[in-house]
Amino acid sequence: MECGKESFDSRRPPFRCDCQGLLDVVHHNLSDVDADRLKHVFDSRLGERGTPFSGGVWRYKELIHPELPIDQIVTKYEGNTGLYESESLTSYAGVRKLWIKAQSENPSGSFKDNGMTVAVSHGRWLGYDNFACTSTGNTSSSMAMYAALSGSKSTVFLPSHGVSRNKALQTEAYGARLIRTEGGYDDGIRFLERHADEFGLYVCNSINPLRVEGQKSIAFELAHQLGWTLPDWLVVPGGALSNASAIGKGLLELHRTGFIDSVPRIAIVQAEGASPFHRMVAAKERSLIPEPRPATVASALNIGHPPNWPKAMRYVIEQSDGITVSVTDNEILEAKNRIDRSGIGCEPASAASLAGLRRLVSAGDVGPDETAACILTGNLLKDTDAIARSLKHEKRHGPDDVVPPIPLTPDVVRAML
Ligand SMILES: Cc1ncc(COP(=O)(O)O)c(C=O)c1O
Numbered sequence: 001m002e003c004g005k006e007s008f009d010s011r012r013p014p015f016r017c018d019c020q021g022l023l024d025v026v027h028h029n030l031s032d033v034d035a036d037r038l039k040h041v042f043d044s045r046l047g048e049r050g051t052p053f054s055g056g057v058w059r060y061k062e063l064i065h066p067e068l069p070i071d072q073i074v075t076k077y078e079g080n081t082g083l084y085e086s087e088s089l090t091s092y093a094g095v096r097k098l099w100i101k102a103q104s105e106n107p108s109g110s111f112k113d114n115g116m117t118v119a120v121s122h123g124r125w126l127g128y129d130n131f132a133c134t135s136t137g138n139t140s141s142s143m144a145m146y147a148a149l150s151g152s153k154s155t156v157f158l159p160s161h162g163v164s165r166n167k168a169l170q171t172e173a174y175g176a177r178l179i180r181t182e183g184g185y186d187d188g189i190r191f192l193e194r195h196a197d198e199f200g201l202y203v204c205n206s207i208n209p210l211r212v213e214g215q216k217s218i219a220f221e222l223a224h225q226l227g228w229t230l231p232d233w234l235v236v237p238g239g240a241l242s243n244a245s246a247i248g249k250g251l252l253e254l255h256r257t258g259f260i261d262s263v264p265r266i267a268i269v270q271a272e273g274a275s276p277f278h279r280m281v282a283a284k285e286r287s288l289i290p291e292p293r294p295a296t297v298a299s300a301l302n303i304g305h306p307p308n309w310p311k312a313m314r315y316v317i318e319q320s321d322g323i324t325v326s327v328t329d330n331e332i333l334e335a336k337n338r339i340d341r342s343g344i345g346c347e348p349a350s351a352a353s354l355a356g357l358r359r360l361v362s363a364g365d366v367g368p369d370e371t372a373a374c375i376l377t378g379n380l381l382k383d384t385d386a387i388a389r390s391l392k393h394e395k396r397h398g399p400d401d402v403v404p405p406i407p408l409t410p411d412v413v414r415a416m417l
């Protein structure tokens with residue numbers, strides 16, 4: 001807790017301490033962890049199939065939610081995502097070595113699954129059967145998927161604007177009750193904090209500390225894949241700042257327990273039109289001024305009042321010497337184009353990471369001889385309107401008509417080739 005009080009009872013789902021700070025999970029036994037023994041355990045689980053431990057979240061259960069009974073785990077074997085190297089992206093970013101960690105390959109298509117499997121499992125364990133969130137579309141699709149998997153209901157408060165159609169449809173397809181609301185994500189969070197209890201809803205947004213615990217596994221799996229030696233920099237897009245906080249917390253815990261020798265620096269990349277955290281850090285301020293009208297092509301980042309900013313401040317900026325940067329929509333779309341053409345692919349919000357890294361290199365904040373990993377947070381098909389926009393198809397053909405048909409004759413084809 002920000003005030004230092006340790007009052008969290010893991011069998012109840014409160015989100016804020018009396019001091020109004022968001023709660024956090026504290027693992028008291030970290031100093032007793034035998035990293036060498038656990039490394040063997042984690043290695044041995046790589047060969048498992050069809051058990052919770054075969055996924056890239058619960059493989060690290062001892063460091064995430066040790067007391068949750070195994071039979072309560074709701075999993076789709078999330079994690080286990082690809083780690084790619086691409087010459088073209090490395091030279092675009094301008095670093096010596098670049099890895100792309102594709103959380104976009106998760107079962108619902110985004111990094112939210114790493115956190116959601118933990119939140120929904122925890123909620124089921126507490127006896128909840130209706131899971132709720134407000135969302136720009138990825139949290140909701142992930143939550144609806146796990147709720148359906150566990151035979152529970154899900155209720156989504158969807159902002160009136162700026163949510164990609166595909167994400168809303170995906171959420172509905174998994175059986176969620178969609179309640180379209182006036183206002184944005186920030187209004188939805190305020191509503192749920194006030195009223196979830198009254199409606200018997202278990203909140204799955206990242207104000208829930210169990211979500212953040214699950215998302216730590218992104219750092220764990222990356223470190224594991226790289227033999228417990230991480231690059232100089234991890235680069236993450238920042239919206240609600242759950243992922244940056246989770247990765248920061250995870251890295252600090254890996255270091256404290258002796259899994260890794262040093263903590264890499266984290267760069268948080270925000271979209272210029274939704275960058276209240278970057279503005280605060282750049283101005284060396286210590287309190288966040290919310291952005292009342294967040295607006296970016298990376299719709300997943302349309303968040304004006306990131307609830308996890310104090311955690312990001314603590315774990316990323318203060319305790320791991322992290323930095324922030326903002327990028328324009330054009331930079332995001334250009335980076336997305338590069339990532340798509342590399343064969344990896346992602347939605348716009350994810351591409352902010354590569355755009356941010358490129359900008360940091362050209363500003364001299366990241367050296368050309370350094371190494372980095374960009375976290376890709378969401379799948380290419382999550383936002384096909386953005387693809388149409390970045391390919392500039394919209395004007396010529398309309399978003400539903402990717403290329404106009406031609407007569408199928410050798411002469412016409414030859415002329416086109
Ligand atoms: C695809 C995608 N990328 C990045 C983010 C930002 O992550 P965070 O909100 O944890 O900062 C989100 C959602 O917030 C997202 O859906």
Ligand SMILES: N[C@@H](CCOP(=O)(O)O)C(=O)O
Pocket residue numbers: 134135136137138139140185204205206207239240241242300301303
């Ligand atoms: N992009 C997110 C918004 C942040 O949500 P949260 O789960 O961190 O509260 C989304 O997909 O909704």
